[in-house]
Amino acid sequence: MAKYRRISWIAQMVVAVIVLIAVLIHGLTSGTRYVTLVANHDISDIVLMATELGNEGLRHRVTSNGTVLQVDESQLNEARAIIISRDLRPNVFFWENAVDLSELSVDARRIINILAVESEIENQLMQIGGVESALVALNIPSPSHESRYDTPPVAAVSLITTKEFTRDEGHRMALVVTDSVPGLELEYVHIINQYAQTIFSGADIGEEN
Numbered sequence: 001m002a003k004y005r006r007i008s009w010i011a012q013m014v015v016a017v018i019v020l021i022a023v024l025i026h027g028l029t030s031g032t033r034y035v036t037l038v039a040n041h042d043i044s045d046i047v048l049m050a051t052e053l054g055n056e057g058l059r060h061r062v063t064s065n066g067t068v069l070q071v072d073e074s075q076l077n078e079a080r081a082i083i084i085s086r087d088l089r090p091n092v093f094f095w096e097n098a099v100d101l102s103e104l105s106v107d108a109r110r111i112i113n114i115l116a117v118e119s120e121i122e123n124q125l126m127q128i129g130g131v132e133s134a135l136v137a138l139n140i141p142s143p144s145h146e147s148r149y150d151t152p153p154v155a156a157v158s159l160i161t162t163k164e165f166t167r168d169e170g171h172r173m174a175l176v177v178t179d180s181v182p183g184l185e186l187e188y189v190h191i192i193n194q195y196a197q198t199i200f201s202g203a204d205i206g207e208e209n
Contacts, residue, residue: 032059034070037079041067049088053079081108084115114138121157121180125173130163138181153184157191159199170200 038049043066050069053060058079059072071079082088118136125134139154155177165173174189187202 033073034059034061035073035076037069037071037076037083039064039068041069043067045088049083052082052086052088056082058082081105084108084111110140110142114140117180121155121177124176124180125157125159128169128173130161130165131159132162133160134158136177140181152188153181154188155181155184155190157189158194159191160194161199165199167200174200174202 037060038046046062046066046069050060050062053069053071058075060079061070062068063070118138121136122134125131125136135158137156137158139156141151141153157173157177170191171186173191174186177189177191178184178186185202187205189200189202190198191200192198
């Protein structure tokens with residue numbers, strides 16, 4: 001009889017512990033205010049971002065059949081910085097909420113600023129007749145002093161075009177790029193089309209000089 005009472009007591013303790021854990025979990029989750037980080041993206045993109053946030057210990061959840069990623073409001077800027085620094089953004093991407101740069105690290109702010117410049121250059125290039133789309137990749141090192149770089153900035157541009165461009169037209173495209181990036185010289189700009197044909201090569205300028 002004593003044996004059965006002991007088993008019954010153990011069972012009651014197990015149930016009590018389970019209930020206590022459930023209450024604690026509910027208390028922790030109910031106190032979390034989730035805000036939308038990104039929305040209306042492919043499930044595969046959302047899963048990649050969610051996995052990385054989970055690996056970093058950030059509280060998050062996926063909603064709307066896997067197309068929306070939400071995070072703890074207090075970790076919003078940290079989540080953005082992780083996605084940016086790990087290059088997890090899809091090709092067509094936007095933040096659901098405005099970015100508060102003041103709460104990001106210096107490196108995260110640099111990355112966001114570079115992304116903004118790349119986007120602006122792409123928009124300018126797509127205004128040129130015969131350019132259907134543009135992808136700009138800037139390599140801008142951190143300056144060791146206020147306005148001097150240990151290595152020069154470099155720009156690589158890939159275009160989808162519907163026509164051939166002359167040398168002068170390619171030169172004007174390169175000027176669009178250099179005018180947008182302080183310290184970037186023409187000799188460090190390279191532009192190609194979808195067939196890997198060179199539209200402008202800064203290396204040629206260097207050889208001419």
